[in-house]
Amino acid sequence: PITANGKVNRARLLEMEVTFTRENAYQAATNELEEKLVAIWEDVLGVERIGIQDNFFELGGHSLGVIKLMSTIQREFGKSLSYRDLYIDSTISKLAKKIESIEEEYANTIPVLEASELYDVSFAQRRMWIINELNPQSIAYNMPGRFVIKDTEPEEAFKATINALVMKHESFRTSFIEKDGDVFQKIEEYQAVELDIEDLMQLQEEEKYQKMLDAESLIFAQPFNLKESGLYRMKILKINVDHYEVLFCIHHIISDGVSMGIIRNEFFKYYENYKQNKRLPITPLKIQYKDFAAWQNNIIEEKMDEALHYWERKFVNFPDKLLLPERMIMDYDGNDGQYNVVIDNDLNQKIKALVSTTQISVFSLFLSSLYVLLNRMTGQDDIIIGSPVAGREHFETEEIVGCFVNTLILREKINRNERFDHFLQHVSTSVSEAVTYQAYPLELVLENLQMKYPDIQVFLNIINFSDVNELKNSSQYDFSKNVNVKFDMIFYITPLDDRILLTCEYRKTKFKNTDIQHIVGELIKVISDAASHSEKSISEIGLTTRRRLVKR
Template structure:
């Protein structure tokens, strides 16, 4: 173990440790071998830039993966003048963040839709202090302004209006619900309709299943929170409950910034698109070139024609990648200096190209958008969506295509500050109520920190309630798992799909074919992607027999 010595080495080691949750990091430790991935790399680049006053591109981390080499690379990049994120004096009218703006317009378009609700349900078994829980929820709403904000329209557009906590705290008087109806009750709450212009878009219920058995369910509109907000929400709720059950107020450190501070800061950092030297102008120009001529729609073989209006009704098909295949995929990534995200992204692009007979594939991926350390403990809408475009040359080997994907992904990560919502406005694709703009297939890597749920006198577990919603035609959501020593132990995943288009059996076959692609690329990554087998032996035999069956019945 070699100890980091210089300020730059110490800063790199500290950021690696913080982002990856590792206690001790030395000069020779490698970011990706410690468990880093493409999406966490963007967080490291942002935090390292803030710590050292340097511009640290994501590419630098891929080219200098150890603490020592990255410290040397960033030493030469000093002089970043990006304004730090801090609490500021509020203007009379607080603007929405750019991501919130699209959520606001989507809500105005359809206030009945629950497609952009973020639900969470927790089962509490044991001696629950209901009064302490009610007070704790009040503490959390008071702590996070985003949970007590609504978004009316002013003369020059929507604004944030923050109300006192007492006006926004939901009533947690227990509602009796039998075990047989609890999932339906949570789903009904999760499907709450919000008009974000008139009231705080937050609702909660405490369901009592029987004595000593409760379910606490929350739902908040995406304009006020995202998936990564569930960590701070549960952590703060537990801290407050423990304090309140002992007759105390929670003794937490005050938050250094609130969401309104972020919204103001974001606009300052991006600058004016009319200024060619601004971050916004440079990144918008990148995306104009990267996505020029992108097809409006990817057509996969479906069971039904696309309806005129997307309903967001969805289903889900689960699958598993076994540990041995996971290990071989990780080995392929190491040999090609790519991450598991890049390997799976390339494989998905190949699968989609083969299924759609298109060589121009766009896939959308959500990014946590929490690069600044100050956002770690904040509830709010920070997530941004990147559009990854892949030109799939059927004659290219998987290794070649993976190399090109790596370059395209790094380019996208380096231009991740401009919100997707702004890209839609700038690129102005043909608008349609029938599909998602710019891409119809999503890829999500789940690396949300799982908050350990522990409360005195209570057993706590999550309650999985499938919302039966799909925002895209098809959405691949994966979690890669590793043992304590870093050994791959398998990938769990599922496809959500639009039931307007697909039957469950069709998507189950999609999943099987996707895994077949993964198997094939580790068996022979030099094979042209157009030759990768998609069918199993039974399907292949059936197809060949049908094609070659030239015997036809004749009249006697």
């Protein structure tokens, strides 16, 4: 579902039923361990009646789901698995045998720090601090959101809910302080938060619309001062007696995509409970983000040599910047662009069939196709694509608001004479290895190699909407406003039941909408041809209009 201006209609998306089909005949669990794993998979995937021969990736599993599965297994069974384990043993039957074969118990809990005036930052926070110091007026790392509440007299519940969130998560009370040439976190004690509610009920529709635009600009499009506590903003607009819009923005240095989901889920959970019972079911966190940061810094120094060696090999003879066919757009209005296309059921079924027969993920197929496309667009054989990973491998980080996300540098060399299906398997293995070593921060790799941060131009990400059914009964939720793109092109894959939503956000300073329409169309041609004829060579797959992509 797409809005009139071409953006994803999140509200309409929430109204859609999302289920996943399976290719294998159902086989029930045969022992207690398999029964427990079935329950875990059903919770992670949002799928019912999972059999022990069903494949995790065929049921809609992806990298974020793998991380959640790994952390749940750590918590429930006290044993640690790698991403590679879950990639190889991707059925419950195989996974149960793998867990039984592991003798060593996972006992590496994250210790709680003693109270202090200042705390160490994480590697991700340090990088964002440096970026902000270079351009303190930037809003590139603002994370905006919007909640639409259809209810009467919600003000008291709003206040209780927001204060509960600020009390529970120290990240809401965090600022950053320079001392002796270094940067530290400072965490303030909890103080009650007062709400900013503006009543627009008496205004005409045109006046309401202008007030909403003004509020969006104030909340979403203003920079944060990282040295001041409270790196978030919120404003509530009363549109009608039973219609409220909550505008929310938080800086990426204390949040990430998973954190936004945590905030959303807890907001609605606390709000509904308070409205019904005048009570809030707040479970205190065992650890906070500052504890994770200190633990991460310590464990990297002690146990990450293998990961460092892996990433150092990946960065040898780092390739040149991609020579993308860019335009110089002079009439830039400050907002970047977004283009969406829905892959229909026919192609989706072919994709599922290829994923099933090759035992690779949808992400690996799209990534391989994007490598091929970029190779043809640029003529370059050594291609870099970035991809974010949740960075929450430890089970104790599941419910914490904070900046855990890490960037994977996915690098492949393309041989046009290689069969696409062989290339696909190679890419899938590379992704598995990269995610296995994801815990090692990119910032530290670059520091050890004395390299500057690479100019990553193209990103690929997969979006999970397994919680759509949970959301649609409560309220609308929309993070599609105010597109501000940090890279030249960012591709998002959103698998649904019988379709796949493919989104490309792009810099309007470099591309016109017609350029992106063509690029996305060519990507789908590659995917379609690969899904039907994966035995073709890379030079033969999909692309039919090379001249237009390479020349302006």
